[in-house]
């Protein structure tokens with residue numbers, strides 16, 4: 001067993017004000033340690049919701065860094081601010097009514113055509129997505145590519161705030177994924193099962209299970225065969 | 234201390250043991266426990282089975298029922314508002330269907346209330362953070378639905394009921410499993426992109442306690458993919474949402490819930506809403522840190538719904554159990570408590586002790602698996618102890634790449650991979666360290682099969698309600714739950730609203746509640762609901778659970 005290490009304190013500048021916090025905290029927890037109570041700027045606290053977009057610079061470094069406050073460590077000397085909200089207009093559409101001809105993305109987000117391929121969005125993405133590539137794919141009506149490349153987008157908006165063409169990339173990605181869903185091959189198994197349940201195929205077996213006394217159903221439960229085990233054998 | 238690819242040298246020694254045993258383990262799996270063995274490990278090592286963690290409730294409809302202490306503390310607390318401070322004569326919002334909580338269940342309920350004919354401007358979602366900031370957004374592993382030919386709703390029923398220790402309400406389980414395929418259909422018609430094979434069928438996996446491969450996943454962003462899509466539908470339909478607003482109390486006409494008191498989290502103003510029907514969709518309680526465990530839950534998971542419902546006299550059930558997910562991150566420090574999806578085990582990673590040895594079947598039901606991990610760490614002292622004093626179990630993720638081919642992790646577990654990579658750990662090459670973390674509120678506000686609570690005018694769907702999962706929920710059943718019972722609640726509330734007139738608004742129930750606190754001799758400064766956890770200052774540091782004292786004496 002290792003020795004308990006003594007925690008070092010580091011300096012972080014939160015919107016210009018210096019705070020001493022223990023090393024090894026996330027930016028989010030460092031802010032809390034410094035006395036901030038989040039209302040905006042924290043949602044899932046685990047890298048899934050995009051509420052905690054954060055921008056920072058390091059000492060002696062001209063670069064701007066983009067991260068999620070809940071998913072990155074506070075660094076000594078960092079100067080940071082959160083960007084918990086991005087003003088952006090979402091188009092209104094009914095996916096069912098979108099025709100397969102033409103470019104649906106350009107119809108609802110014509111500004112996509114203004115993309116100058118500067119790659120700034122890609123550099124800003126804390127999920128390290130190929131944001132420019134999915135915007136370019138959308139522009140070329142390659143819906144599948146746009147849907148797949150944008151799949152891991154947590155809609156934090158950091159790309160949109162940096163874009164010189166004023167595109168809200170994450171809204172574009174959402175539309176692309178929903179439209180792509182229309183073209184995916186249907187599942188026969190699912191259709192079959194739906195027909196069966198509609199016809200009440202399992203009703204009598206379920207009735208029986210619900211009527212069983214505890215001992216009988218426990219017995220039945222222990223006798224189940226497990227698919228995950230069968231595969232190992 | 235030298236750090237090599239994210240791990241300090243003292244951990245590398247143990248990782249070497251893991252590597253040594255890997256080849257031999259690829260073909261073998263540990264035998265599942267018998268029912269007796271399960272009982273033994275649960276009794277001795279599961280946090281729920283410790284009498285000190287619970288107490289009998291002193292007031293309300295569940296008086297005398299054993300309840301987790303952290304929940305009992307909130308139920309035996311003063312309301313945060315007092316009737317004399319609130320002016321009920323000015324109604325700020327007047328709707329047919331009020332939905333409290335803009336997570337999964339709330340969004341689904343709103344859509345189905347609308348599908349059922351309630352006009353969109355007569356629906357209102359009120360939510361604490363942003364629309365979508367919720368546990369639903371975070372689900373990784375998948376959603377269960379028995380749609381393969383070798384599977385059936387009957388098998389799904391048996392798995393769910395047995396997994397819940399036969400304490401679930403059977404009629405709720407039945408609705409859950411029979412409607413599951415129709416939920417998947419609904420999702421795909423709205424554009425949810427589940428993982429599929431070349432035939433268009435879903436790529437399904439087993440979860441803990443399931444007898445068939447039944448989990449539908451969208452990589453390891455399943456919850457996010459479902460909810461962002463449904464939220465998009467809701468936004469297109471212009472369903473009104475009040476964000477950063479919490480319900481702090483329900484209103485009644487004496488018997489029936491007729492509205493609510495809202496609290497704007499940003500400007501701290503109160504407002505009044507009158508509603509013909511009200512749906513509780515406030516989710517779970519992870520942020521109560523039951524028994525001081527870290528949690529996987531979102532920031533707003535503070536059990537508000539239980540408190541609101543109990544104040545108006547709704548019955549709760551199964552509040553004596555909490556679900557600890559076996560695999561929360563135990564290293565690095567910044568990630569402690571965050572979820573490592575069960576899918577990692579579903580895809581083949583085995584749990585191992587400090588010597589690189591297997592000690593448990595990887596896919597026992599969650600409570601059993603978690604208890605076995607705690608036994609290995611604290612009963613047998615075979616955990617890997619980190620420099621912060623955390624003891625953990627290795628999850629041998631590189632096995633996934635061997636079993637399923639190179640690239641399998643990036644393709645199917647992108648979120649996990651990204652999370653560890655941010656801290657220099659490559660889970661394709663090295664195992665990750667895990668320990669149980671507080672994950673799910675098994676019980677909740679009791680509902681019937683139409684999602685009605687024991688109080689007229691109040692419906693509930695999702696994690697806040699109880700009965701569907703009994704005393705232990707299976708993986709993939711709660712995403713399903715919020716869809717099935719969110720939909721049921723939306724339709725039931727919409728129907729109820731069509732048949733009723735707006736009711737009188739009063740907070741008389743709070744006077745009654747205060748009186749029952751007094752009669753029970755409860756003297757406390759506590760107030761509830763708490764809305765957000767307190768993390769300022771030292772509270773920001775991760776909890777070190779003194780397992781030897783707290784969890785297992």
Ligand SMILES: Cc1cc2nc3c(=O)[nH]c(=O)nc-3n(C[C@H](O)[C@H](O)[C@H](O)COP(=O)(O)OP(=O)(O)OC[C@H]3O[C@@H](n4cnc5c(N)ncnc54)[C@H](O)[C@@H]3O)c2cc1C
Pocket residue numbers: 333334335336337338339359360361362365366367368369370371372373374375376377455456478479480481514515516517529530531533534535537538572672673694695696697708709710711712713715762764
């Ligand atoms: C990390 C993680 C992974 C998971 N993985 C899976 C999985 O793979 N499969 C599975 O089936 N399940 C999984 N679950 C469980 C599942 O995601 C949740 O149980 C389910 O989504 C709950 O949905 P819900 O709508 O009831 O609650 P939530 O989605 O949590 O929504 C509740 C909403 O109500 C709001 N709210 C709370 N109190 C108030 C108030 N007083 N006023 C207004 N609004 C309020 C909350 O802020 C939140 O937005 C996971 C959970 C977590 C945390």
Ligand code: SF4
Pocket residue numbers: 050124125126127128129131152153154155156157158159160169170
């Ligand atoms: S694509 Fe944009 S919105 Fe999506 S995660 Fe990246 S930066 Fe955030």
Ligand code: SF4
Pocket residue numbers: 114115116117118119120121122131132135162163164165166167169
């Ligand atoms: S930042 Fe805007 S203009 Fe630049 S590549 Fe991205 S989308 Fe195109």
Ligand code: FES
Pocket residue numbers: 041042043044045046047048049050051052053068069070071154
């Ligand atoms: S709080 Fe959700 S991504 Fe950081």
